[in-house]
Amino acid sequence: MGIGTVLVVDDEHAIISAIRRLLELDGWAVLSANSADEAMEVLRENDVAVLLTDNRMPGESGLHLLERARAFRPDTVRILLTGYADLPTAMEAINHGEVFRFVLKPWVDADLLAIVTEACERHRLIMGLRSGSDGTVRSLAQAVELKDHNTRGHCDRVAGYALSIATALGWSEADKHDLRYGSWLHDCGKIGVPGSILNFPGRLTPEMYTVIRRHPGWGADLGRQAGLGSPIINIILHHHERMDGSGYPAGLIGEAIPIEARIVAVADVFDAMTTERSYKRGLSFQEGADELRRLRGTGLDPLVADAFLDLLHPVGAQAVSL
Ligand SMILES: [Fe+2]
Numbered sequence: 001m002g003i004g005t006v007l008v009v010d011d012e013h014a015i016i017s018a019i020r021r022l023l024e025l026d027g028w029a030v031l032s033a034n035s036a037d038e039a040m041e042v043l044r045e046n047d048v049a050v051l052l053t054d055n056r057m058p059g060e061s062g063l064h065l066l067e068r069a070r071a072f073r074p075d076t077v078r079i080l081l082t083g084y085a086d087l088p089t090a091m092e093a094i095n096h097g098e099v100f101r102f103v104l105k106p107w108v109d110a111d112l113l114a115i116v117t118e119a120c121e122r123h124r125l126i127m128g129l130r131s132g133s134d135g136t137v138r139s140l141a142q143a144v145e146l147k148d149h150n151t152r153g154h155c156d157r158v159a160g161y162a163l164s165i166a167t168a169l170g171w172s173e174a175d176k177h178d179l180r181y182g183s184w185l186h187d188c189g190k191i192g193v194p195g196s197i198l199n200f201p202g203r204l205t206p207e208m209y210t211v212i213r214r215h216p217g218w219g220a221d222l223g224r225q226a227g228l229g230s231p232i233i234n235i236i237l238h239h240h241e242r243m244d245g246s247g248y249p250a251g252l253i254g255e256a257i258p259i260e261a262r263i264v265a266v267a268d269v270f271d272a273m274t275t276e277r278s279y280k281r282g283l284s285f286q287e288g289a290d291e292l293r294r295l296r297g298t299g300l301d302p303l304v305a306d307a308f309l310d311l312l313h314p315v316g317a318q319a320v321s322l
Contacts, residue, residue, distance in 0.1 A: 004049030004120045009039045010081070011057040019052070022109055023116065028129065036060035043073050049123040050116055052079045052103070055086050063089065066098055074209070075126055077119040081105060097221070114194075121191050122222065128187075129226035131196070141184040145190050148198040150277040151187070157275075158265065159183035161267035168307045175260075181228070182235030183264055189219025189236065201278065213248050216240055234258035239265050242299045262301040266292070266308050268291040269300065285312060 006028050008019050013034075020030045031046060033039035036059060042048070051069055055062035066078045070143035080102040082090045090102040100122065101115045128140045141155045162183045166176050190198060193215055197208045204212070220237035238261035243254055245267075257265075273291055276282040283291065289312050296305035 005031060005046060006050045006052060006116060006120075006125060007031045007033065007039060007042055007046070007048045007063065009033045009036070009051070009053035009057075009077075011035065011054065015054065015081075019112070020146070022112065026113055028116070036062070038067035039065055040068060040072070043069060043076065048073065048076050050077050050079060050119045052081060052116065054081045055090070056083070063093055063098070066093070070098065075123060077123045079103060079115060081107070081121055119190065125188065125191060125222060126226045129223070129228060137181055138184055141188060144188050147190060147193075147195050148187075150199070150279075151275075154271055154275070155184045155187070157271045158186065158267045161270060162263050164311050165263050165266065165304060165307050168311060169263075169304075175231070178229055178231040179235070179260055179263065182232040182260060183267065185219070185223065185228075186214060186216060186233065186235050186239045186264055186268065187219065188222055189215035189217065191222075192218040199278075213240075217249050229262045231258070234261050235264045239268055241265070241300060244298045246299070257301075259301075259304075262304050266300050266304050269295065270308065289313070 008016050008023075008030060009032070010016050011020075011034055016032045016034075017175065020032060023030050031042050031048065031224045033042050035057060036053075039051070039053065043051070051066070051073075052170050053062035053065055062080055062082075066080065069076060077100045078098070080090050082102050083105050087102075087104070090099065093099040094102065098146040100119055101214060103112050103115055125140055125144070128136045131137075138155075143157050144274055145151050145153075162179050163176055166179050171179070191286050193212055197204070197211055200208060216237050216239065220233050223233045223236050235258075238252065238257055239252065241250060241252045241257040241261060242265075243257070243262075245253040247257075270288050270292060273283045274285060289309055292300065292305050292309055296302040296309075
């Protein structure tokens, strides 16, 4: 269901009409332009969440338009509509961050709608993060969380555990503020992962796993664009790093992993182990603590894990259920 304005640019009227019909039926507000120059005019006068443009047009190409649009309206999410012949160029544009996604012509309606929806979710997330209010950031994190049916309440619990650890380590309130935001948002890159993969009922294929492993990088891009501070970006980007270098995305080792990310890693792992998922039962807190002891040093920071284990013992759950 549409929740923003989409600008469709194509020199062929038939294509604009077909896309307009499709998007309007789904509830989107649609603006259109027949050339790059016309599109820039529309961008100047309207608040556009998503820009969807054809590449090959008389005059300026779609890719060039997206470059101009990026400089002028950096928050508008850019999608390239492209023929098979231009695919290598489109891939390169994605790798350079010029383009969020591409749609291959002829398109499948459901795919185009899914990509536009995802682009708009990204736009909403960036705008909300920039607002910087606790309530907005937390509710955005919860909206992402809802995509993964297994992780309800995960962001709040991770924030609670991480803040308890930080308090035990003597952190200041200012540092804890960033830790709270980073904990809420650590998985925000999952908006880029299709729900069909996040909620896949069986064992993930290597290809699916590759897509999931991109969520820290995608999330960090989002955070940078929203102007979040570096401790928050560090948490989003590095919460899956492991002390022995076996984590991702950078394979950082030991203290090369920012401390804020090492704290959230302990909180994240513990919550993942101790909550029930559709594919596994949750461990008890006692079993979870035993696992943390096993992982301390190899996977998780030993000092951070010890601080958390001290909190878990001897009172159990109550000590950390904020
Ligand atoms: Fe994650």
